[in-house]
Amino acid sequence: xxxxxxTHLPHEQxxxxxxxxxxxxxxxxxxxxxxxxxxxxxxxxxxxxTAWIEDMLSVLPQLAFLIALRWTRKTRxxxxxxxxxxxxxxxxxxxGVALLVVGAMLAFESMSALVKAEHPTIGTxxxxxxxxxQGWPMILVMTVIVVPxxxxxxxxxxxxxxxxxxxxxxxxxxxxxxxxxxxxxIVGVAGIGLGIWWLDSVAALVISIGILKDGWDSTRSATxxxxxxxxxxxxxxxxHPLVLRIEEHLARIDWVREAAVRARxxxxxxxxxxFVVPRSDKVDVKxxxxxxxxxxxxxxxxxxxxxxxxxxxPEHLDRVPAKE
Amino acid sequence: MxxxxxPTLQRLLLGMAVLPLLSGCVAQFPxxxxxxxxxxxSGTISVxxxxxxxxxxxxxxxxxGSEIQVIKDFAESLDAEVEWTVAGEEQLxxxxxxxxxxxxxxxxxxxxxxxxxVGMTRPYTTQIDADGQESKIVMLVPPGENAFLxxxxxxxxxxxxxx
Numbered sequence: 001x002x003x004x005x006x007t008h009l010p011h012e013q014x015x016x017x018x019x020x021x022x023x024x025x026x027x028x029x030x031x032x033x034x035x036x037x038x039x040x041x042x043x044x045x046x047x048x049x050t051a052w053i054e055d056m057l058s059v060l061p062q063l064a065f066l067i068a069l070r071w072t073r074k075t076r077x078x079x080x081x082x083x084x085x086x087x088x089x090x091x092x093x094x095x096g097v098a099l100l101v102v103g104a105m106l107a108f109e110s111m112s113a114l115v116k117a118e119h120p121t122i123g124t125x126x127x128x129x130x131x132x133x134q135g136w137p138m139i140l141v142m143t144v145i146v147v148p149x150x151x152x153x154x155x156x157x158x159x160x161x162x163x164x165x166x167x168x169x170x171x172x173x174x175x176x177x178x179x180x181x182x183x184x185x186i187v188g189v190a191g192i193g194l195g196i197w198w199l200d201s202v203a204a205l206v207i208s209i210g211i212l213k214d215g216w217d218s219t220r221s222a223t224x225x226x227x228x229x230x231x232x233x234x235x236x237x238x239x240h241p242l243v244l245r246i247e248e249h250l251a252r253i254d255w256v257r258e259a260a261v262r263a264r265x266x267x268x269x270x271x272x273x274x275f276v277v278p279r280s281d282k283v284d285v286k287x288x289x290x291x292x293x294x295x296x297x298x299x300x301x302x303x304x305x306x307x308x309x310x311x312x313x314p315e316h317l318d319r320v321p322a323k324e
Numbered sequence: 325m326x327x328x329x330x331p332t333l334q335r336l337l338l339g340m341a342v343l344p345l346l347s348g349c350v351a352q353f354p355x356x357x358x359x360x361x362x363x364x365x366s367g368t369i370s371v372x373x374x375x376x377x378x379x380x381x382x383x384x385x386x387x388x389g390s391e392i393q394v395i396k397d398f399a400e401s402l403d404a405e406v407e408w409t410v411a412g413e414e415q416l417x418x419x420x421x422x423x424x425x426x427x428x429x430x431x432x433x434x435x436x437x438x439x440x441x442v443g444m445t446r447p448y449t450t451q452i453d454a455d456g457q458e459s460k461i462v463m464l465v466p467p468g469e470n471a472f473l474x475x476x477x478x479x480x481x482x483x484x485x486x487x
Binding site: 118119120121122123124125126129131133135192193194195196197 | 353354355356357358442443444445446465466467468469470471473474477478481
């Protein structure tokens with residue numbers, strides 16, 4: 001078993017990580033600009049206010065990623081035998097819970113505005129001696145700022161997928177869906193302009209439900225990873241392809257009668273435990289070490305592979321069918 | 325997944341382009357949900373005032389003061405008769421909320437807590453108060469009656485010196 005440091009990532013993945021960090025810094029910088037710009041026009045529209053808070057919240061997963069990234073670089077030591085990869089999961093959970101709480105508060109606010117039939121008041125601004133309805137600059141700002149956000153989201157998703165980083169993936173999906181928030185806020189403002197007062201609160205409700213959904217997805221996915229659920233593909237509960245590849249590999253080994261894999265996600269990488277039932281009662285240490293090395297070579301995500309010879313496979317695990 | 329989303333995005337962008345066109349079709353933009361401006365034009369404008377310094381003075385049943393004059397001019401610009409109500413701010417704001425009044429004035433500063441409940445114009449003049457602090461003066465309008473607010477602010481922009 002090779003003892004790799006916490007930075008256990010091949011060159012290509014390290015490059016991707018650096019790129020991800022750079023994209024996240026750009027995202028935070030861009031978010032700061034949009035938050036300042038929207039602050040100038042936010043006004044009395046509930047939809048605009050909700051979209052503004054959503055902009056602020058979008059920074060949370062980005063900050064969580066950058067902070068977690070610093071931690072994952074630390075090396076393993078006796079007090080932290082599994083390394084610090086899980087800090088991504090912790091960051092993911094914190095961001096998810098924050099989104100859930102604020103999303104629920106915003107949803108409540110927009111519903112209470114609907115129930116109380118609050119008519120949003122939007123006045124005018126005086127630009128170069130012209131009296132202009134404030135709704136126009138609102139719509140303009142929300143239209144202009146949406147494009148870079150969506151482009152950033154698309155760039156990030158291309159990095160998140162090969163890295164198998166769920167926090168980054170959740171963040172890029174949020175950014176990609178950002179145009180829906182902006183579109184909803186524009187519909188809300190246009191509704192006020194057309195005298196349809198309730199459209200503003202409905203648009204705000206739609207935006208808050210989007211935040212709630214992001215929060216729920218993140219919280220669920222992070223909790224499931226922290227509870228050591230079976231390693232899964234990014235967007236599903238199906239077993240991670242690597243698990244299947246390891247099982248295939250085990251089925252081809254002569255001296256193994258039966259085997260089972262236990263894989264859990266640690267941020268980018270997976271901690272793999274393999275149970276093997278040998279054909280004979282005697283197992284050579286070299287044979288065990290051989291499997292470890294082969295499996296770690298199979299894929300960079302196979303991290304810290306442990307092979308345990310046993311008399312029978314534990315009941316709760318799926319068996320790899322023995323080779324005939 | 326990316327491919328499935330782009331038609332939606334295109335349709336949305338198209339929709340955004342249609343919005344300003346749509347608003348062009350509506351004669352007045354923004355629109356009042358309760359139609360205040362339409363009712364006031366060539367009709368009666370119900371104005372509530374609270375006596376306050378030089379802005380609103382009540383002497384021998386006569387209303388005087390700078391804001392009284394501004395409101396009279398505004399009503400004239402809309403070809404409307406003014407129906408005055410003199411009362412305390414709280415009563416006047418409640419009447420604005422219920423739609424019984426169209427405009428409230430009386431040296432109200434832009435920091436008024438009433439702005440949570442009703443609409444407020446941009447400040448159109450200033451006053452030096454007792455502490456030597458400058459406060460900005462606004463008028464109050466019914467909540468969400470954005471066409472009417474637009475009309476008031478446009479009138480103030482044209483006739484008043486900005487603070």
